[in-house]
Amino acid sequence: MKIRALSVTELNKYIKRTLDIDPILSSLTVIGEVSNYKLHSSGHTYFTLKDEDSKINCVLFSRDASHNTLNLENGQSVKVKGYISVYPRDGKYQLYVKEIESNGIGTLYEKFEFLKNELKKRGYFDSSLKKEIPEFPKKIAVITSPTGSAIRDIINVIKRRTKRSDILVIPVRVQGKESSVEIVNAIKTANSLSDIDLIILARGGGSIEELWSFNEENVAVEIFKSSIPVISGVGHETDFTIADLVSDLRAPTPSAAAELAVKNEIMLIDELHSLYLSIKNQIKRNLYSKRSEIKYYSKEQLLKNVSEKINIASLEIDSYYDKVKLINTFKLNDYRNTLNSAIALMNALNPLELLGKGYVITEKNNLLINSVKMLKNKDTICIKYIDGIANCEVRKIEEGENYGK
Structure with a gap:
């Protein structure tokens, strides 16, 4: 029997009808790993189901996706139930998914x-x-x-x-x-x-x-x-x-x-040029400012400014001099008081001062005698008074109280 020539659309529709009535392809379960996952704005989900050697394109329509709570992601191993059919416009067969459940972690993802x-x-x-x-x-x-x-x-x-x-x-x-x-x-x-x-x-x-x-x-x-x-x-x-x-x-x-x-070389050149212009303009502004300052400061103005600075410096020097002088006066008074205190203390401890109060100094052979135990009968001793010296001979020695206590 001779079959007439078919159009592409007729051929694709024939293949679709053939696949749709196949008892195995119209209701099957496939295990594979998800890749190329994409959720379309229409709500339909498109992905590829694959194993180590092959892959098949899959589509999960939004009406069926609402009954499936599994969150798909690439690398996930899943078990899907659905049917094989052809989309006549493209002439490609794909797996139309009705149900989907997790089957653990995919091999490649693992x-x-x-x-x-x-x-x-x-x-x-x-x-x-x-x-x-x-x-x-x-x-x-x-x-x-x-x-x-x-x-x-x-x-x-x-x-x-x-x-x-x-x-x-x-x-x-x-x-x-x-x-x-x-x-x-x-x-x-x-x-x-x-x-x-x-x-x-x-x-x-x-x-x-x-x-x-x-x-x-x-x-x-x-x-x-x-x-x-x-x-x-x-x-x-x-x-x-x-x-x-x-x-x-x-x-x-x-x-x-x-x-x-x-x-980006062009952008770098533009940035360098902008930087160059910025620096150039800044230099111009600085030069203009300095020129204005130079014009403002005439010879007379400069002499006046210098004179003012000298006067201010002189006032400052006078002020510092007065401060230094005042500080030195205070310090000199402190030193004078300290010296007078030291002199008074030295006078209080001076043996000659004691002589004026009726005390005497006794010596034997130029040695100070501070105890009768240092003397013996007929010793010649020297007694110093505030206004002279008396040489005496010891006639009698009597030990008694310790008057120094």
Whole structure:
């Protein structure tokens, strides 16, 4: 039987009817890991369900989402119930989800968390070990796919912002089994070159499995070992990889990585020019101000000012002199009082003063006699009075009270 030619719409509708009546595809349960999760403004939820080898696009309509309380997120392992059908406009089959429940943590998410924790323990994310990004790199090595949009965006941004930085593209595959090895070798190549100042590691957005090369341990180790600073620009703003955490600086996109790598030369020139004009105008204002001051101070005015300053200084000197004189007078009086007190004390203790009160000084052989025990009969002693001396001979010695008590 010969079948007439079908239009594309007729073909897609036929495939849809065929799938819709299949007893298995019309009601099935599938287990997989969530990626590319997106909640549309309409309330519909779109995501990819995948395992290690395959993936299928899924949609959860808002009317069914209201009956499901599970909060979906990328990396989550889920069990979904629904049916397979074709959206005729696009000719793509997908899984229409009716019910969804958690099935634990996804395999890739589990691997990601495990490696992240291990590398954190080793200090791979330590901010104190991050290398400083050079302000004006002369040559930048860009490690990315040579055919993706990331390399075009990076080159365009760098060339637009500066003419002083050369770009070396080291092409690698950014997804697939061998891609992580190529990325590692590219980082080694960049470090072997003596003229590379900075490395940009980049690729466009994608699902967690598409970005998985940047979650491999060998890539993380090579980034950490690199003696050249590394900026990572992997995926979109919401994507985070192990490479982002290990790199010296993380950019949300490849274009942002290029912006962080080089300064905007035009803006710098404009800023320098503005600064130059500001300094120039300030110098002009200062010169004008000083010229005005010079004109104001004529010869007569200068002499007057000098004379005033001399007069003020003379008054100050007189004031200081009076203060010093007053201070010296006070000090001299203090010294005089102190001296008089000392003289009075010395006079009070002077033995000659005691003689005037009827006391005498007794000596024998020029030695002061202060006890009768120092004398014996017929000793010649010298008795000193206030107005003369008497030489006497001891006739009798009598010991008695101690009059000095």
